[in-house]
Amino acid sequence: MASFRDTRALVEGAFMAGITAMLGLLGMFIPPFFLVISMLMPIPLAVLVRRRDLKVAFLSLVVTGLLMMVIYPNPIQVLVMFIQFGPLGLVLGLLYKNYVSAGHALITASIVSAIASIIVITLGIFVTGLNLDLIQSALNESLNRVFTTYQEIGYPVPADQQALMRTSIKTSVLLLPAAYLIFAVFSTVLTYMVGSKVLKRLNYRVNNLPPFSQWRLPWYSIWGIILGLLFLLIGDKFDFSVVKIIGQNLLTIFGFTFFIIGLAVVVYYFKQLQLSKPFKIMLTVLLILYIGFMYMAVVLLGLVDTILNLRRPIQKKDK
Structure with a gap:
């Protein structure tokens, strides 16, 4: 009987791995879907932890990563998605399983998501060599070409407006890490809410978020x-x-x-x-x-x- 349950758990884990891999590949092959995919990817893992246990969910996560590595040509992008959404799905599942209050669950999940985002940003810097200075330089070069084009057609951009636009670009580039972290936490809140709805449909008890007020x-x-x-x-x-x-x-x-x-x-x-x-x-x-x-x-x-x-x-x- 135990063996049958173990087999059933592994089959369910493989099924969830297939769903997660499909979502991840959909987000990478069709970038406009990425915003929605970023909310949905952790949910199959979280449901698996709640229905089974952490061990089965972790094995499912490994299978998901292998499937995506085989199908998608860019292993670094797969690794980034694996880091960003894998741990979050496991932690959300544990929070659901232990019936943690919605407030504490959101704070914990947001911290995990923020740490994963910092790791992703650091990995991107070391692997690609891309940093904020390079991004700013590239944007300034593009801006120079725009200014030159306006100059050639007889509509020069005033110097004070050029300086203002350069300052705005510099500020925006410097705050890119903050924007990425804010998006990650916002996505985590939506993931928690969608995951709660899914588990309720599966007849599991879930703590509701308090009213926004x-x-x-x-x-x-x-x-x-x-x-x-x-x-x-x-x-x-x-x-x-x-x-x-x-x-x-x-x-x-x-x-x-x-x-x-x-x-x-x-x-x-x-x-x-x-x-x-x-x-x-x-x-x-x-x-x-x-x-x-x-x-x-x-x-x-x-x-x-x-x-x-x-x-x-x-x-x-x-x-």
Whole structure:
């Protein structure tokens, strides 16, 4: 009987490996599908851990990697996808299996995803030799060709606009690691939500995420901002460009994180307002239109809420 169960588990693992490999290959052969694939790839592994165990899921992950290596001509790209989504699928499965609360599960999965992203970025730098300076140089060369073209057709770009565009490109390139990490964490949140739906359809118990208006961060999350400012100041003071870039990326990542929490606070109090529906719609439209101007205010709101829990007094009053 045990042998039959083991065989059945291996067959299920092979089936999940086939599904995962198919998803990965689809994402690599058809790049527009990659955004959706990045959310779906960890789910078969997570389901396998929940239904069976970590050993079967790990073997399935190895088979997935071998299948993709055989079919896809670029082993480095396969390795990158393997690192980015394999550990995340295994960890999500363990979180589901141990019925970890949704908040703690998301934080844990996001940390795993962030570590995997850092490994991928580091691997890309060592293997391809590509770095932020090379990317910036390539973009500046392209920009120079654009400026030359405009000059030749009689519409020269003013010097101040050229300088502004170069500065914008430099800033954007320096913050690419932060953008990649933010995307990875955002994808992880969606993966957790989709995985929860799948497991519920399979009649497994899953902890639901709290309403968005109740999303909070632990108080020690403020250390992300503190470290970002510290790295930035040290980099500026001693002219350590790498340290400064790390500080800028940390501030970008945690700034966006506290922006999300700030939006949760806004949504919470928005629900408490006794206003007509048309007026609420108008306020929502204004917030969306002027979000660029209000970004820092919402970030500060999220930061203050993380320290003081601005939503706690009303919650107690309602009880």
